[in-house]
Amino acid sequence: MIRFRLFRRKPQPVLERRPFDLLCLTVAVVLGVHAPHLPWWLTLGLALTLGLRWWQRRQRAGRASALLKLPLVALLAAAVVLHYSTLFGREPGAAMVTGLLVLKLLETETPRDARVGAAFACFALMSALLFNQSLVATVLVTLGLLPAIATLRALEPARPQTTLPRELLPALGLLGVSLPLALIAFLFVPRLSAPLWGTPNSPQGRTGLSSDMSPGDFAQILLDDTPAMRVTFDGNPPPNEQRYFRAYVLWSYDGHTWRPQARNGRPAAEEHGPVTRYTVSLEATGQRVLPALDIPVETTALAQLGPDRELLADRPVNDRLTYRLGSALRYHLQTQLNDLERREALQLPAGFDPRAHELGARWRAQYGSNDTAIIQAAMKLFRDGGFSYTLTPAPLGTNAVDDFLFATHEGFCEHYASSFTVLMRAAGIPARVVTGYQGGYWNDMGNYLLVRQSDAHAWSEAWLPGRGWVRFDPTAAVRTVHLNQGSTTAGAAAADWSPNRWTLGWRNRWDVVNQWWNQGVIGFDTLRQHGLLTPFGVNDTSVGMLGLVLAIGGALFAVPGLLWALWKRPDADQALTSMRLLEKRLAAAGVARRRSEGPQHYFSRAARALPGHRTELEHLMRTYLELRYAHEEPPADLLKNFRQAARDFRPRRVFK
Numbered sequence: 001m002i003r004f005r006l007f008r009r010k011p012q013p014v015l016e017r018r019p020f021d022l023l024c025l026t027v028a029v030v031l032g033v034h035a036p037h038l039p040w041w042l043t044l045g046l047a048l049t050l051g052l053r054w055w056q057r058r059q060r061a062g063r064a065s066a067l068l069k070l071p072l073v074a075l076l077a078a079a080v081v082l083h084y085s086t087l088f089g090r091e092p093g094a095a096m097v098t099g100l101l102v103l104k105l106l107e108t109e110t111p112r113d114a115r116v117g118a119a120f121a122c123f124a125l126m127s128a129l130l131f132n133q134s135l136v137a138t139v140l141v142t143l144g145l146l147p148a149i150a151t152l153r154a155l156e157p158a159r160p161q162t163t164l165p166r167e168l169l170p171a172l173g174l175l176g177v178s179l180p181l182a183l184i185a186f187l188f189v190p191r192l193s194a195p196l197w198g199t200p201n202s203p204q205g206r207t208g209l210s211s212d213m214s215p216g217d218f219a220q221i222l223l224d225d226t227p228a229m230r231v232t233f234d235g236n237p238p239p240n241e242q243r244y245f246r247a248y249v250l251w252s253y254d255g256h257t258w259r260p261q262a263r264n265g266r267p268a269a270e271e272h273g274p275v276t277r278y279t280v281s282l283e284a285t286g287q288r289v290l291p292a293l294d295i296p297v298e299t300t301a302l303a304q305l306g307p308d309r310e311l312l313a314d315r316p317v318n319d320r321l322t323y324r325l326g327s328a329l330r331y332h333l334q335t336q337l338n339d340l341e342r343r344e345a346l347q348l349p350a351g352f353d354p355r356a357h358e359l360g361a362r363w364r365a366q367y368g369s370n371d372t373a374i375i376q377a378a379m380k381l382f383r384d385g386g387f388s389y390t391l392t393p394a395p396l397g398t399n400a401v402d403d404f405l406f407a408t409h410e411g412f413c414e415h416y417a418s419s420f421t422v423l424m425r426a427a428g429i430p431a432r433v434v435t436g437y438q439g440g441y442w443n444d445m446g447n448y449l450l451v452r453q454s455d456a457h458a459w460s461e462a463w464l465p466g467r468g469w470v471r472f473d474p475t476a477a478v479r480t481v482h483l484n485q486g487s488t489t490a491g492a493a494a495a496d497w498s499p500n501r502w503t504l505g506w507r508n509r510w511d512v513v514n515q516w517w518n519q520g521v522i523g524f525d526t527l528r529q530h531g532l533l534t535p536f537g538v539n540d541t542s543v544g545m546l547g548l549v550l551a552i553g554g555a556l557f558a559v560p561g562l563l564w565a566l567w568k569r570p571d572a573d574q575a576l577t578s579m580r581l582l583e584k585r586l587a588a589a590g591v592a593r594r595r596s597e598g599p600q601h602y603f604s605r606a607a608r609a610l611p612g613h614r615t616e617l618e619h620l621m622r623t624y625l626e627l628r629y630a631h632e633e634p635p636a637d638l639l640k641n642f643r644q645a646a647r648d649f650r651p652r653r654v655f656k
Contacts, residue, residue, distance in 0.1 A: 014061055015114055022151040022167065023114050024054045026121045027101055029144040033128045034098045039083055042095060046102045053105045064106035072103055090130055097124045111155045118151045135517040146171045156637050162648065181557050186521075188550035190543045209247050209289070209435055209456055213414050214257040215400050223391065224453035227283055228437060229291060230515055231449040234277040238293070240439055242329050244459065244471065245291040245451065247436035249308035251344050255352035256400065258418060258433045261344055267305045269335075270468075272297055272328030281518060282321045288312045290323060291436050291451075294471075295333055298326025309333065320522065335468040337430060345430030345463060353401040353422060360426025371464055374427045375472060378420055383477040385409065387416075413475045417458040420474040430463035434471070446512035574639055575627045578646035582620065586610075589651040599624055613651050620645060 027050055035043045049072075053064075076099040077087065084092040101124050104117050125144045129137065149171035209221070229245075237243075251261035275297060282290065290303050290311040299305050300323040303313045313321070337345070348357070360374075367373040381387075387409045394408040401422045404415050417433050424431035438457035440449045459473040583593050583602075591606045603621035607614045623642045627634040 013111065015108065015110055016154075017058070018167075019111070019114050019151055019154040020057060020108065021054070022147055022154055023108065023117050023121075024050060024105065026118060026144075026147040026151055027105060029147055030101060030121050030124045030128075031098060033125060033141060033144055034094055037091060037131050038095055038098065042079060042083075042099070046099055050102050050105065061109060063109050069103065069106050072106070073100070076100070076103065094124075094127055094131070097127060114151060114155055118148045122148050133522050135514055135521075138521075142175065145175060149174055156641060166648070181554065184550065184553040184557060188546045188553060190546050209285075209287070209437075211248055211287070211289070212257050212259045213248075213250060213418070213433060213435055213458060215396055215411075215415065215418070221453050221456040226453050227450060227511065227514075228453045228455065229280050229282045229451050230511075230518075231281075231293075231440070231451065232279045232447065233449070237442060237449055238276060238329055242294070243437075243439055243449070244294055244457075244473075245437040246294065246296075246310060246434055247289045247291045248434070249306075249310050249461075250433040250435065251347075253347065253349065253418075253422070255349040255398075258421075263307045265307045267309055268307060268333055268469075270295060270297065270309070270328070271332045271335075273330035275326040275328055277324070277326045279322065279324045281515075282317060282323070284319050284321075285317045288314075288316055290317070290321075292325050293327040294329050295331050296325050296327050300324060320518065333468040334463075335466060337463055342430055345432055346425050346428065348422065348425050353399045355399075355402045355406055356419070356422050357426045359405070360423050360428075363423075364427045371429050371462075374429060375424070375462060378423050379472070379474060379477045381405075382416060382420070382474045387411075387478050389475065389478045413458045416474040416478065417460050420472065421460045424460070424462050432461050432469075434459055434461055438473075443509075443512050443515075445509065446515045448512075448515060450511050574643060575624065575634060578643045579624060581646050582649060585649060585651055591651075599628070610651055613649075616645075616649060620649070 028047075031043065031046055031050065076096065080092050080095045080099070081087060084095070086092055087096060101117070101120055104113075104120065108114055108117055122145060125141055125148070128141055146168050150167040153170060154167060231237075248260055250258035251263075252259045272295065276293065277298070278293065280291070288303075290300075290313055292299075292309075292311045295309050296305065296311055299311060302321070302323050303311045306312055311325075363374045363377050367377070389412060390410045391412055393404075393411040393415065396403040396408065401419045404411055404419055405423075414435075421431045421433050435456070435458045437451050437455045438459070439455050440451040442449055457473075457475070459471060459475070461469045461471055463469050579599070586606050587593070589610065591609045593602050597605075600621060603617050603624075607617040607621075610617065620642070623638065623645070627638060627642060
C-alpha cells in the first residue's frame, strides 16, 4: 500500500500585541490623511470599525468571521458606487483602498498578515499625494511612513518590546538616511509626459467663483482664505487699485440672478496703452475660466479669448495650471455697440424693483444726455447714502435691489455691483456685471502677488460714448465697513481691514515656501528635467543620459554605506560581546556574575535581585540561550535583536 502524505503549511505564530497596535496606528494615519477627500460618513464608519477591531483584539485574539467580512466588503463597494456612481477614478479608488485596508485588520492575526497590511498601508498612504502635493501634505505623508516602518521592525523575531518613541525613532533614522537617494531618484528618474495611472481627474466640488451671481453667493467665498492664484510680473506690479482680474462677464438679469450671455464672435476691439506681462499659477478650480488682469491682449495657447475679453481654457482646470498673459491697464474697449448688444446691455426684467427704475428715470430726466453725471450721482448715493459693507446683510425680498437701496443699505460687493448696474440700465446707460478678483497680497520675499479666494470681487462696466466699456466699482465708494465674520480682504472697501491680520500676515509669509515648493518640486516636469544638465554643457538630457547619471548617483550613495558596513564589521562572537556588556551593567547595579555560574542561573539571580527588570531579564535569558545552544549558526535577526536589547538595558543599582 502506498501512502501519500499531505504537506501542510507550517502554522504561523500568533501576532503579538505591540505589532498589531502599531499596525492599527498605521491604518489610522492612512485614514486621517485620506479623510479630507472622503465622505464624512465613510470616514466615521471606517474609524469606528478600526476602533472596535482594536478593542476586540485586546480582549481576545482571533480573526473575524467570514460571515461578517464578506458583507462588510460588499457594503463598502456598494457605498462607493452609490456615492461616486463608479468604482473607477481617483476619488472612488482612494475610498476603496482605504476601506479595504481597514477591513484587512479583521483578518490580521499572524506576522504575515501584518506585513501585508503594512505594505498595503504604504501604498494607500502614497496615493494621498494624488490629491494634494503641497509641502505640508508631502511632509505628513512622509511622517505617516514611520508607524508602518515601526510595524515591520516590531515583526522581527525575538524583538524586545520597548516604548512607542523608541519604536519610532529608528524608523525616523531610516527615513533620514533615504533622503539623498530619494533626491537622486526625483531628479534623474525619467519622467512621463502623462500620469502613470492614465485616468482623468474627476471634477471635485470646490469653493470659488461661479459663472452666475445671486444675492448671498459671495458670502462663503469671501470667508475662504485659501489661495486662488499666484501672479509674478515681468516688471513692477501694478498698484492695488488696478489689480482687477476679470473672470466672468454677466449680461442677463432675471430679477434675482446675473448670468453670462451666450455670445459668439471675435473678441471686442480695443485700443490700449503699454502691456503688462505676467505669469499666473492658478489653483485647481474645476472650471474653464482663467482669470486675467483687466483686459488681456496677449493670450495663451491653452485658452480662447471670448467676445467680452474673458479667457476660457479648453478643458476644466482640475490641476494647478500655469499660463502667461499680457494685459492693458489703460484702454478703450469696444467703442461701438450694435443694436443687439445695446438691447442686451439695457435689458431689465418686468415687474421687479420699481423704485430703482423710477430713480434711474429721474436721473435721466435731471441730467439729460450727461451719462457721466448720472454715474457720479449713483456713486454719490453709495458714498453718502448711509450704506455699509458687511458679510452678514439683512435678507432681501422679491425686489432685491429696491430692498437693498431703500431699506437695508448693507451688503457686500455683489449687492453694490448688481444695484449699480440696474440703476445704470434704468437710466438708459448700457451696463453689465463683471466678477473676478481684486487686490491681493504682494509678497516681497517671493516677489509675487498672492490672490486668495477671499479676494473674490464683483464690479460693473458701463458703456460711454467714445470711451467704450469703463470699469466702475461702487463697493469702493462705501465709507462704512462692518465685517464680523472674518473676511480677509473682502473687496476694495475692506482691503486694509482684517480681524486676523496678525495670523494672516504669517500665513502670507509662509505662502512663499509653498510657492518655492510649487515651482521647484511640483513644477519639475519633463521639460525642466531635460534641461537639468544645461549648466554642465548638456543642452538636452536624453533618457540614456538620465539613466547613467542615476546609476552613478546611486553608486555614490551606496559607497558610504558599504564603507560604513566594512568599518563596523561585527566581532567574531557578537552574542558573547553583548553578554559581557550585560554582565558589566549588572555588576554596576550590584549583581556581579560569580565564577563558574551559568547564564541561566545568573539571569535568574539577577531577576530576583532586580524585580523591576524581571521581564527584560527573562527575555534576555531566553534569547541568549537560544543563540548559544539552539542553533549551529545564530540567526542574524535574533542576534541583532539581542545586541540591541543589551544596549538598551539600563538597570537601576541595588541598595542594600
